Amino acid sequence: MGTGVNQVPDNDIGLSVAPPDPADIDAITNVASDYIEGYLDGDEERMRRCLHPDMVKRTIYHDPEHGGWQLGRTATAEMMVGWTRDRKGHPAVAHERAFEIAVQDVFRHIASVKVLSDPYMDYLQVAKIGDRWLIANVLWELREGEMNPPS
Numbered sequence: 001m002g003t004g005v006n007q008v009p010d011n012d013i014g015l016s017v018a019p020p021d022p023a024d025i026d027a028i029t030n031v032a033s034d035y036i037e038g039y040l041d042g043d044e045e046r047m048r049r050c051l052h053p054d055m056v057k058r059t060i061y062h063d064p065e066h067g068g069w070q071l072g073r074t075a076t077a078e079m080m081v082g083w084t085r086d087r088k089g090h091p092a093v094a095h096e097r098a099f100e101i102a103v104q105d106v107f108r109h110i111a112s113v114k115v116l117s118d119p120y121m122d123y124l125q126v127a128k129i130g131d132r133w134l135i136a137n138v139l140w141e142l143r144e145g146e147m148n149p150p151s
Contacts, residue, residue: 020106027133028126032101032113035124035135040097040117042087050135051077052127057138119143 031050038046057080059072099117109128114121125137 017107020111024106024111024128024133025103028103028106028111028113029101031126031133031135032103032115032124035122036099036101036115036117039084040099042084044081044085047084048077048081051080052129052134052136053077055080055135055137057140059140059142061141116143 034046034050037043038050055077057075060069061072062068063070099115102114102116104112104114111126111128111133113124113126115124116122119142120140121143122138122140124135126133127136128134
């Protein structure tokens with residue numbers, strides 16, 4: 001019957017995808033840069049311009065009280081802009097400016113991007129709306145240690 005996910009290498013089933021436009025790769029990279037640098041710098045404008053107004057952000061965290069891993073509450077674009085403006089977490093990460101951005105995949109109007117920074121691993125889902133790439137979804141986790149359930 002059908003094949004499962006990750007059981008067949010790309011294009012072995014006879015499907016092909018056009019390569020992404022280099023201008024789109026640049027735009028997607030710039031959106032991811034606005035996201036991480038905007039947060040690290042407390043730059044509300046950079047954060048606002050990279051997020052779709054309906055963006056959803058979630059984390060996964062270890063909950064020692066209930067045991068195991070849990071999916072955290074949903075954060076909105078406005079919450080993210082507010083945390084950036086209020087520099088939430090900024091003192092803890094201000095000294096760490098190192099980050100890496102990897103555009104993992106692009107298909108026409110959607111893309112997947114990994115943003116690795118000192119404290120975080122973020123996976124961004126980015127969508128081209130009109131002529132702008134914007135972050136539609138984020139799933140993130142702290143890179144080291146455990147965190148308490150978000151309040």
